[in-house]
Structures are given as structure tokens and as C-alpha cells.
Amino acid sequence: MFYRSLIRPILFQQDPEQAHEGTIHLLETLTATQSELLRLAPVQTRAALQTEVAGIKFPNPVGLAAGFDKNGKALPFWHTCGFGFAEVGTITAQPQPGNPKPRVFRYPEQEAVVNRLGFNSEGAEVVAERIERVRRSGFPLPIPIGINIGKTKIVEGEEAVLEDYRAGFQRLAPLADFVTINVSSPNTPGLRLWQEKAKLSALLGMLAQEAKGLPQSVPLFLKIAPDMNQADMDDMIEVALENGLAGLIATNTTIAREGATANMESPGGLSGKPLCEKSLGVLRYLYRQSQGRLPIIGVGGINSAEAAYERIKAGASLVQVYTGMIYEGPFLPRQINSGLLRLMERDGVKSIAEAVGAESG
Numbered sequence: 001m002f003y004r005s006l007i008r009p010i011l012f013q014q015d016p017e018q019a020h021e022g023t024i025h026l027l028e029t030l031t032a033t034q035s036e037l038l039r040l041a042p043v044q045t046r047a048a049l050q051t052e053v054a055g056i057k058f059p060n061p062v063g064l065a066a067g068f069d070k071n072g073k074a075l076p077f078w079h080t081c082g083f084g085f086a087e088v089g090t091i092t093a094q095p096q097p098g099n100p101k102p103r104v105f106r107y108p109e110q111e112a113v114v115n116r117l118g119f120n121s122e123g124a125e126v127v128a129e130r131i132e133r134v135r136r137s138g139f140p141l142p143i144p145i146g147i148n149i150g151k152t153k154i155v156e157g158e159e160a161v162l163e164d165y166r167a168g169f170q171r172l173a174p175l176a177d178f179v180t181i182n183v184s185s186p187n188t189p190g191l192r193l194w195q196e197k198a199k200l201s202a203l204l205g206m207l208a209q210e211a212k213g214l215p216q217s218v219p220l221f222l223k224i225a226p227d228m229n230q231a232d233m234d235d236m237i238e239v240a241l242e243n244g245l246a247g248l249i250a251t252n253t254t255i256a257r258e259g260a261t262a263n264m265e266s267p268g269g270l271s272g273k274p275l276c277e278k279s280l281g282v283l284r285y286l287y288r289q290s291q292g293r294l295p296i297i298g299v300g301g302i303n304s305a306e307a308a309y310e311r312i313k314a315g316a317s318l319v320q321v322y323t324g325m326i327y328e329g330p331f332l333p334r335q336i337n338s339g340l341l342r343l344m345e346r347d348g349v350k351s352i353a354e355a356v357g358a359e360s361g
């Protein structure tokens with residue numbers, strides 16, 4: 001209520017990207033001063049919410065989706081919103097500015113966002129040094145941290161792109177609890193071609209090999225687009241399983257505009273409420289086809305406990321939110337977790353693991 005009636009109107013008077021940058025700057029200051037508030041804020045957890053995926057223990061199943069904290073500036077903050085994990089990035093191996101502004105657009109009536117940021121990133125070195133500083137400082141990072149890596153725009157040619165991903169992975173993976181390989185952003189020309197079977201196999205095979213050389217185990221997740229046909233999704237499952245991936249993240253933003261109104265025609269990836277059904281459909285398909293062999297993180301249009309619960313029952317082992325936070329505010333994860341407990345109790349479900357895929361048919 002407080003967010004919707006007071007904070008949101010102020011934020012929504014500003015350009016979306018400016019409002020976002022301002023918020024991140026504020027949080028960066030809060031975390032840089034190692035505010036006691038962060039240390040005191042408990043991680044939201046209850047026995048029924050705790051879950052283990054890919055050998056990682058999560059205090060609750062609700063995560064911050066990639067793109068919100070692209071450069072890892074507010075890592076010690078995210079648990080205070082109620083998140084059970086946070087994904088940093090997308091980070092490119094080389095620093096790059098992204099596309100020309102304006103490049104983020106809100107559609108309040110549809111509770112949607114269109115973005116064509118194009119991987120604006122400080123680059124692997126700067127972000128790695130920032131995460132190293134936090135980890136070295138001993139300041140608590142009480143939730144698992146995923147790091148999402150993507151392709152540097154100016155790098156072209158298959159071998160060069162593989163080397164680019166390798167460089168980003170080598171610098172960042174040692175600092176991550178899991179790594180997400182992003183081949184699904186619609187805003188980097190040619191990136192989605194890496195979802196094609198032969199290329200994807202080369203990429204995942206190379207990164208899986210790199211991961212084996214790390215001193216600690218770092219599970220790999222593949223983040224996929226919602227705009228694929230079933231044959232492509234089948235290929236993706238096959239390649240992911242062949243290369244020992246820990247799981248999939250479904251989905252990124254969509255380039256489609258079905259169900260969207262005419263004023264949402266600006267190019268870029270659509271997220272939020274209009275993406276909900278589509279992401280859910282992709283998740284259902286992937287879960288059924290992979291027969292539970294690949295854990296899936298469900299993301300796309302989740303803005304309530306009911307939506308999160310539906311996603312989990314359809315086969316998601318964990319969920320993530322981005323656009324829902326813009327419309328519902330920073331305590332959306334807390335509301336989702338409390339609501340999940342209520343819904344699970346209503347249904348006599350004792351754990352998140354028990355709910356996963358319970359209604360996947």
C-alpha cells in the first residue's frame with residue numbers, strides 16, 4: 001500500500017532507467033557504508049520455504065531476476081526484501097555502454113515493461129573486483145548469489161564469441177554460487193542464434209569443461225527465451241542434459257506482442273503481466289519434456305504468491321521476479337513468501353519440494 005500510494009507515483013514521474021539508477025545508487029551507498037540495518041535484517045525463511053536445488057541450499061524459493069542489479073552494486077541488500085537468492089548481471093567480459101537511450105519503457109496499465117538496454121555492463125573485471133571486496137570484507141551475504149554472463153556486443157565469429165564467454169566465466173565463476181549462461185536476450189544482435197543446437201552444444205561443452213577446473217562446484221543454468229518452438233526447446237533440453245547443466249531458467253523477455261496493446265510496439269523485450277501466461281506455458285512444456293531431470297527456475301510476470309505457487313506447481317523449483325518489483329514494490333518477495341506459506345498450509349503441502357510439479361499435467 002505504502003509503496004503503491006506514495007513511492008511509486010514519485011518514481012513513475014521519472015524516466016524508468018533514471019528511477020532505477022537512482023534506486024541502485026541509494027542501495028549502493030547503503031551497502032558501501034555497511035549499514036547495521038543490513039546486518040540486523042533477518043533472512044526470510046521457515047522450514048517449509050527452505051529448499052535445495054543443484055546442491056545449493058536456498059532459505060526460500062524467491063529470487064531477484066537478472067538485470068535488476070546488473071553490476072552487483074547492492075548484493076548485501078537483497079535479503080532484506082525477502083529474497084532467498086539474487087542473480088547479478090548480465091555481465092559481459094568487456095565493459096560496454098549498451099544501446100542508445102531511452103531504452104526502458106513502462107506500461108502501467110498492463111503492468112509491463114519493454115527494455116532494449118543491450119547489456120550495458122561495467123564488464124567482468126570491475127564487477128568481479130566489487131564482488132571480491134564484499135566477500136573479503138566479511139560482511140554477510142546470507143543468500144546464494146548467481147552470476148549471469150553474456151556476450152560482448154563487438155565480439156563476432158564463433159571462436160571469438162566462445163573465448164569471450166570463457167573470459168567472463170573464468171573471472172566471475174569463482175565468485176558465484178551458480179552461473180547463468182544468457183543466450184536469450186533479444187537486445188544483442190545475433191545472441192539468440194546461440195540457442196541453436198550445434199552452437200549451444202559448443203558453448204555449454206566449453207563452459208562445463210571450465211567449471212570442472214574450478215576448486216569449488218559451480219552449477220550452470222541456461223536462461224532461455226520464451227519465443228522458441230517445441231523442437232527448439234527439445235534440442236535445448238537434450239544439449240543441457242548432455243553437458244551436465246544444473247538447470248534452466250525460463251524465461252527471458254519476449255519479442256512477441258500478442259495480447260499487448262498497440263502502444264507497446266517499441267522494439268525490445270517485453271516483461272511483466274503480459275508475459276505471465278507465455279512463460280508459464282514454456283515452463284510446463286520444459287518440465288514435462290525433461291520429466292523433472294532438469295530443475296527449472298520460473299520467471300516472467302510473477303507478481304503475487306498465487307502466481308509463484310502456480311509456477312512451482314507447474315514445475316518450477318525456484319522462481320524469480322523483476323517487473324513485479326517495479327509495480328508492487330521492494331517487499332513483494334516477503335509478500336510472496338508469506339502467501340506461499342499460507343497456500344501450502346491450506347493444501348497440506350509440507351515443503352516447496354513437495355509442491356514442485358504437483359500440477360504439471
Ligand SMILES: Cc1cc2nc3c(=O)[nH]c(=O)nc-3n(C[C@H](O)[C@H](O)[C@H](O)COP(=O)(O)O)c2cc1C
Binds near residue numbers: 253
Ligand atoms: C529492464 C530489464 C532489464 C533486464 N536485464 C536482463 C539481463 O541483463 N539479463 C537477463 O538475463 N535478463 C534480464 N532481464 C529479464 C528478467 O531477468 C526476466 O527474465 C524477465 O523480465 C521476465 O521476468 P519479469 O516479468 O518478472 O520481469 C531484464 C528485464 C528487464 C525488465
